[in-house]
Amino acid sequence: MNDDLLSPITDEQRADYERDGVVCIRNQFDGEWIDRMRIACERDMAASEGRVTEVANEDGDATFYSKVFMWRDDDDFRDYVFNSPAARIAAELMGVDAVRFYYDQLFIKTPGASAPTPWHHDLPYWPFRGNHIASVWLALTPVTQESSGVVYLAGSHKWGKFYRATTIDEDPRLTDPDLEVCPDFHREFDNPDYTFLSWDMEPGDVLVHHPLTVHGSGANRSSTRGRIGLSVRYMGGDAVWDPRQYVMIVEVSEHLEAGKFPADDTVFPPAWSRAMNEEGRI
């Protein structure tokens, strides 16, 4: 399994990330990572334990399965988070010299799963502020628009919007009534004011997105092909702790001051730094 990039992140990829708030990076994970993590995700769903949100179709077995924090008790996820190239990809695209890990999240839509991922951006869900928080969404199956590929609104990280969090199970703990509701951008696909970005992906390709880039995905309309995405979130640079109401509760182990970088080594462990990499350790 490769623990570092298979090829350098290019200036063009960095420019795409900066301009669009999302970029698709291909060919950075070897086959061993892909097989290992696909098996880990399928095993996790089969066991269906832990903090799980599942939306089943009314008339069948199809399901949208989502879970967070697998890394806490599964070595495969932990190894992927800290010892695969994912952390370095995030750091290089954000242009920071070090990243800490925030959390991992699984998004599986089995063939025919009808539940969409509602349009949203991520930062309103999180006890942070800042630009330097990137999600690395790894495809572990082929992904197309038919099989619920994630769609992004290019440049939406610069709109100055902060939309209300919305969850597939409508969790009231995250629903801030004072924030603007994120529009249903599926209705705007023909609107020339917006540029929608999506990619057909092969297993091992990753999408990397900024915490304010608006995105969502539709139903899995394929009757044969499941879709597995593993999203891991890394932060560095200007990210600061902001434990407001209506955000994910994270039990920090050290006192963290609001407005300061969240340097809690237990809960947000260092995942990659240029110095560690140059010493040959990741």
Ligand SMILES: O=C(O)CCC(=O)C(=O)O
């Ligand atoms: O996989 C999906 O449908 C949504 C992914 C997502 O929202 C994320 O990674 O932040």
